[in-house]
Amino acid sequence: MRRILLCIALVFAVGLLAPWPPPQAPRAQGTDVYLNVTGGGTRKLNIAVPDFTVVAGNDTAGLGKQLATIAGSDLTFTNLFSVVAATGTIPANNPTALRQSWADFAAAGAHAGVHGLLALRGDRVETEMRLYDLTTSDQRLIATRKFELPAAQARRLAHKVADEIVLQFTGEAGVADTKLAYVVGPLGSKEIQMADYDGNGALSVTRNGSINLSPVWSPDARSLAFTSFMKGYPDLYRAFPFERRPEQTLAAFIGINSSPSWSPDGRTVAMTLSKDGNPEIYVLTIANGTMRRLTRHAGIDTEPTWSPTGQQIAFISDRNGSPGLYVMDTEGSNIRQLTSGGFHTQPRWSPKGDTIVYTSRQGTHDLWAINPDGSNPRRLTTGPGDNQGATWAPNGRHLAFQSNRNGRWQIYTMLADGSEQNPVTRGGGEATSPSWSPRLP
Amino acid sequence: MATSRRAQMMLVSLMVVGVAMVGCAKRPATTTAAAAPAPSGVTETTASRAPEPTPAPSTAAPSGAGTAQPSAPAGGAATAPATRPDVKTFTSVKDLNDIHFDFDKYDIRAGDAKILDANAQWLKSNPNHLLLIEGHTDERGTNEYNLALGERRAKSAMNYLVAQGVQASRITIISYGEERPLCTEQTEACWARNRRDHFLVKPR
Numbered sequence: 001m002r003r004i005l006l007c008i009a010l011v012f013a014v015g016l017l018a019p020w021p022p023p024q025a026p027r028a029q030g031t032d033v034y035l036n037v038t039g040g041g042t043r044k045l046n047i048a049v050p051d052f053t054v055v056a057g058n059d060t061a062g063l064g065k066q067l068a069t070i071a072g073s074d075l076t077f078t079n080l081f082s083v084v085a086a087t088g089t090i091p092a093n094n095p096t097a098l099r100q101s102w103a104d105f106a107a108a109g110a111h112a113g114v115h116g117l118l119a120l121r122g123d124r125v126e127t128e129m130r131l132y133d134l135t136t137s138d139q140r141l142i143a144t145r146k147f148e149l150p151a152a153q154a155r156r157l158a159h160k161v162a163d164e165i166v167l168q169f170t171g172e173a174g175v176a177d178t179k180l181a182y183v184v185g186p187l188g189s190k191e192i193q194m195a196d197y198d199g200n201g202a203l204s205v206t207r208n209g210s211i212n213l214s215p216v217w218s219p220d221a222r223s224l225a226f227t228s229f230m231k232g233y234p235d236l237y238r239a240f241p242f243e244r245r246p247e248q249t250l251a252a253f254i255g256i257n258s259s260p261s262w263s264p265d266g267r268t269v270a271m272t273l274s275k276d277g278n279p280e281i282y283v284l285t286i287a288n289g290t291m292r293r294l295t296r297h298a299g300i301d302t303e304p305t306w307s308p309t310g311q312q313i314a315f316i317s318d319r320n321g322s323p324g325l326y327v328m329d330t331e332g333s334n335i336r337q338l339t340s341g342g343f344h345t346q347p348r349w350s351p352k353g354d355t356i357v358y359t360s361r362q363g364t365h366d367l368w369a370i371n372p373d374g375s376n377p378r379r380l381t382t383g384p385g386d387n388q389g390a391t392w393a394p395n396g397r398h399l400a401f402q403s404n405r406n407g408r409w410q411i412y413t414m415l416a417d418g419s420e421q422n423p424v425t426r427g428g429g430e431a432t433s434p435s436w437s438p439r440l441p
Numbered sequence: 442m443a444t445s446r447r448a449q450m451m452l453v454s455l456m457v458v459g460v461a462m463v464g465c466a467k468r469p470a471t472t473t474a475a476a477a478p479a480p481s482g483v484t485e486t487t488a489s490r491a492p493e494p495t496p497a498p499s500t501a502a503p504s505g506a507g508t509a510q511p512s513a514p515a516g517g518a519a520t521a522p523a524t525r526p527d528v529k530t531f532t533s534v535k536d537l538n539d540i541h542f543d544f545d546k547y548d549i550r551a552g553d554a555k556i557l558d559a560n561a562q563w564l565k566s567n568p569n570h571l572l573l574i575e576g577h578t579d580e581r582g583t584n585e586y587n588l589a590l591g592e593r594r595a596k597s598a599m600n601y602l603v604a605q606g607v608q609a610s611r612i613t614i615i616s617y618g619e620e621r622p623l624c625t626e627q628t629e630a631c632w633a634r635n636r637r638d639h640f641l642v643k644p645r
Contacts, residue, residue: 187621187625188620188621213585213588213620214584214585227585227588229617229620232529232615233525233528233615234588234615234616254525256589256592256616258585258589259588259589272588274589274592274596277596278592278593278596279589279592279593300586300589300590300593302586303586323545323586343545345585346583346585346586359583365583388583389584433584
């Protein structure tokens, strides 16, 4: 039985916060919290997210409504909140109307309400969010925070508001202001794209007409390591999708150069090279190009994934006949076998360190999770179709993966226990190999 | 810090069992709805796919300070050519036949050894040709693992041919993993065709 007991304790922290522009409050430390999420299975917090109120500029594009909708969608995605249906826009500078609106929302079941104030200033957009506790008769202000971004990135304002709300209630920011990178295209012509975590705003990362595979975000969310045949052979590169900067070659040795995995400090990349005869795992130090070999075995060793402490690496080896999951210390010593028998690939260590998710083949492919000590292997997906290639959200609560359940490969997300599976991409083509970025800087 | 955050705690404890999802409101219809404006200031970056600086030797990395610069291959790679020829310059010839593999295997099957013997014979009779061995897998298994598996299949054939007297310095191997199947139906017959080594040559 995989149902986990859950206890959500909600503690509203009340601060005496100055209004616009508020000073930056120190982020949750110590006692100012929360909603303490200790497991899955939930009762949700009902939150009202009325349309953002325009306080400066002319909102011809209807951004105030869009941002509220996006923030609401982000909060719903967390599975911690239920968004209470909105009842129109709250007028600016009208405390009486605001109080009445919150009273109405509270009567409709809302525990909290967020009021967004939107200022459109040419090519910049700023938003102040004000978060209220609606369970108290005085509708206390819990927190305020202001964000400013280029108008072209306005969507991120809603993501940042949602992430801040999650922070206020749980002590850890949400993951809405993140990107997914993934591979698109038919066989023989695969390119890397990225989009918001919810699939919106897809952009090309590579356009080289070759085969590009296995994008993996660096820990600073500024670059992607990936495998590409752009020069004929499978080599490893690094792209900088937010900068005008050419790809950097990470490894182009004879044989395969593949399966990149960033160390948590971003200084090194573990990878698979076959330059010394067969696929082995190496670690490249980016700054000086030194390459350290970790595995020495006649079989296949590939798909390294770092533990969040940087002390261990899980990987796949067929040294016992078929591919299985192993863990070693970062020096390559102390190799332990986690799975026996079967056909297991694609290990991804959780950012919280307590779980490794992987793909298990039993006719079709499904996602499983296991503890790093090899205990408690558990199934996360049960079809339909194949479900594989998981990637963790930076908070360790969500996974993105690829599934062909509807005929074509598309990217889906789910909670870490396998529940709440929903599509992210809905394009006409194929989308595979997702990598979930860290929170954007 | 300027803010004083008086933490007055109010415990609203929502203790819950399993699936009791209270007030599960309708999901706002945003997730992929089209209304959203184009995000992020990164739009211009796709224009940045400028040609890379040409790397000097094919195994070394380009770029400036702070970039990784893998050194030349070492150790066991000594049996392979020191550089990587352009794969596009190789062509198939009818005298060199594919060999096939069992699922998740890279050992040479008995029947396929005869094919490799014939291939070795042709290569010895045509000493002015260089050989490219492509290793392929079927679509099952997963991407990165299949890249490694294809590599092992190509390497198996290379080792066999070298044992038959073909000079290792004439042979280059490449793995395409599952990326270049011959057929795409989801049947064992199709998968079996895709699990192959393919042989191509070019004059020296």
